[in-house]
Amino acid sequence: GNSVTQMEGPVTLSEEAFLTINCTYTATGYPSLFWYVQYPGEGLQLLLKATKADDKGSNKGFEATYRKETTSFHLEKGSVQVSDSAVYFCALTKDSGNTGKLIFGQGTTLQVKP
Amino acid sequence: NAGVMQNPRHLVRRRGQEARLRCSPMKGHSHVYWYRQLPEEGLKFMVYLQKENIIDESGMPKERFSAEFPKEGPSILRIQQVVRGDSAAYFCASSPGWGVAEAFFGQGTRLTVV
Numbered sequence: 001g002n003s004v005t006q007m008e009g010p011v012t013l014s015e016e017a018f019l020t021i022n023c024t025y026t027a028t029g030y031p032s033l034f035w036y037v038q039y040p041g042e043g044l045q046l047l048l049k050a051t052k053a054d055d056k057g058s059n060k061g062f063e064a065t066y067r068k069e070t071t072s073f074h075l076e077k078g079s080v081q082v083s084d085s086a087v088y089f090c091a092l093t094k095d096s097g098n099t100g101k102l103i104f105g106q107g108t109t110l111q112v113k114p
Numbered sequence: 115n116a117g118v119m120q121n122p123r124h125l126v127r128r129r130g131q132e133a134r135l136r137c138s139p140m141k142g143h144s145h146v147y148w149y150r151q152l153p154e155e156g157l158k159f160m161v162y163l164q165k166e167n168i169i170d171e172s173g174m175p176k177e178r179f180s181a182e183f184p185k186e187g188p189s190i191l192r193i194q195q196v197v198r199g200d201s202a203a204y205f206c207a208s209s210p211g212w213g214v215a216e217a218f219f220g221q222g223t224r225l226t227v228v
């Protein structure tokens with residue numbers, strides 16, 4: 001079945017460092033891919049998405065490219081801030097086209113130190 | 115336009131009691147999804163509902179759990195005879211329709227069974 005695997009955390013970085021959080025997936029069909037962010041005590045917010053191979057999603061300085069050949073959707077940011085500290089979840093659509101039914105990775109905690 | 119509203123934010127129940135979790139979708143959204151997040155894990159899909167209909171309950175435990183989304187009022191996730199293993203964060207998401215747009219998440223209800 002479909003699944004998502006993320007790199008284990010926590011990831012600890014200094015402010016202005018480069019960030020990569022790895023995400024790989026297995027899926028049948030053509031899922032859409034997402035990155036969600038969860039700040040402490042809050043719900044999930046959509047960070048970015050990509051709906052087909054080679055699409056690049058971007059938002060707030062974060063980017064991820066839908067790589068079908070490597071089944072990956074790695075999250076990157078060139079210069080992290082303390083305010084980026086949160087848990088990041090990679091996800092894909094469980095059923096093609098239904099953006100509400102999602103399969104999530106286990107989450108990666110990012111801690112950014114000043 | 116208020117976001118997805120869940121209440122209560124925190125709920126404490128003794129073993130054997132019933133837990134009722136409520137979710138009011140965003141205005142104009144007719145699709146609701148419930149997810150469970152166990153400690154240190156990602157979110158797991160439980161059930162997908164439209165008004166007065168359960169569309170997909172493939173992620174719901176077979177016993178003690180039920181969900182509804184009546185014509186009027188919020189969606190309810192009901193857990194009967196709670197056990198310690200039910201302690202988790204329960205998130206609701208809503209979307210306007212199939213594949214139309216992203217799903218928006220509520221802030222979650224954190225259930226603690228003592």
